Amino acid sequence: MAEPVLAAELRQEAPIPLDLGFALHPGEVTALFGASGAGKTTVLRCLAGLYRPRTGRIRCGGETWFDSDADLWLPSHRRRIGLVFQDYALFPHMTAEANVAAALGHLPRAQRAARARALLALVHLQDFASRRPAELSGGQRQRVAVARALAREPEVLLLDEPFSALDRAVRVALYAEIEALRARLACPIVLVTHDFEEVARLADRVLVLEDGRIIAEGDVGAISARADLPIIAAAAEAGSVLDATLVETLAARRLSVLDTAAGRLVAPVIDAAPGARLRVRIPARDVILADRAPEGLSVHNALAGTVAAVEPRAGGLADLLVAVGAARLRAQVTEDAVSRLGLAPGRPVVALVKSVAVTRPGA
Structure with a gap:
């Protein structure tokens, strides 16, 4: 530096x-x-x-x-x-x-x-x-x-x-x-x-x-x-922020592929050239946790990870940190889901990312 x-x-x-x-x-x-x-x-x-x-x-x-x-x-x-x-x-x-x-x-x-x-x-x-x-x-x-x-x-x-x-x-x-x-x-x-x-x-x-x-x-x-x-x-729209690089755009499918520290992510088509540096945000409420990769879903992004932390919140909710690649994703689930899935530090999970929003356009 x-x-x-x-x-x-x-x-x-x-x-x-x-x-x-x-x-x-x-x-x-x-x-x-x-x-x-x-x-x-x-x-x-x-x-x-x-x-x-x-x-x-x-x-x-x-x-x-x-x-x-x-x-x-x-x-x-x-x-x-x-x-x-x-x-x-x-x-x-x-x-x-x-x-x-x-x-x-x-x-x-x-x-x-x-x-x-x-x-x-x-x-x-x-x-x-x-x-x-x-x-x-x-x-x-x-x-x-x-x-x-x-x-x-x-x-x-x-x-x-x-x-x-x-x-x-x-x-x-x-x-x-x-x-x-x-x-x-x-x-x-x-x-x-x-x-x-x-x-x-x-x-x-x-x-x-x-x-x-x-x-x-x-x-x-x-x-x-x-x-x-x-x-x-407590920040509004609590979630994860990742730096990303645009790998390619799949024009026929109106999708873009991004490389991030959490792995490859698919997002709605982004108006930028391959190699563009971006920043994306993944709202915690848009991360679903599963014990295995499901089939037949509309969600494009399924990332293997490990639960790193569980923080109980008011209203029967819990914030989780999931280590995925070199990144940590935030997820918000119910306390019932924590109990049913046995979500605790060290537990392997699959993070299903429903939405990826670009917060900083390409440079």
Whole structure:
């Protein structure tokens, strides 16, 4: 793995507890995930220079931003960061172009207008440069905020729940914008969110926070399998996240074949070329467990595995982790099924996967 762009250690007991350390790598999207009050935004504010913790250090790009031992604190305007807030924080009296140009103070004045227009084009807003924020939709205002954040040529891009105020259709469109930017930028991106759908779609790595501490970290697939973590187990549409490669498309059958750590999976036809890298999600409720491979079913995917863990849940249900190949799949079954099938750690099973949803399109 490449050397980290940024390394941070943040410690304090009050008023907001912090006790964590982490590193950010080039081109990687790191999600800070947790419930409200977990410390996500406070960590982001520390990186941005908007909040000074009692002790710790932050180094970025060979420069020290914070070192409590040396009483060093670099203010926000001297850090090369791009920051996008939930509420956009645009100047209401300025046009979109002027809002972006306001962050280009490091350039000669004669170059700012052209650069601002180029950044608006990057987020597909070149035709809206003369509009003020009140004349833009929520999604368009958020795009202006992203363009302004990029204007500083940041070493780190910080996104503080940037999609939470938008409806689903606009959020999905903006996910695609962030993915396109990620492919072009070498800098790390930090995404603060309490929505695991955003994590599954955008993140490469997840830091799960609770009371200012990292209680779990890892790639998205590994974290999605942590049914022992209440916040993961309770995530909407709980399930498994797998990185995948498109092997082939069976055009006549309207199906695509994917290679994953759990083995080969068949999904509804995907509009991408063979070799495309994807991310797929398998809802826990769409995984059926059997003691042998059945015949005559409409389900295409039958994967041999072994029960790794059983976690009882409310309402007569249980969450199971099934080791399949190099992956772990989550399944949700009734307590009655656990009893009837003798589902316990070490028990061989066949996981029947009813649906596979693409959460990250091909790249």
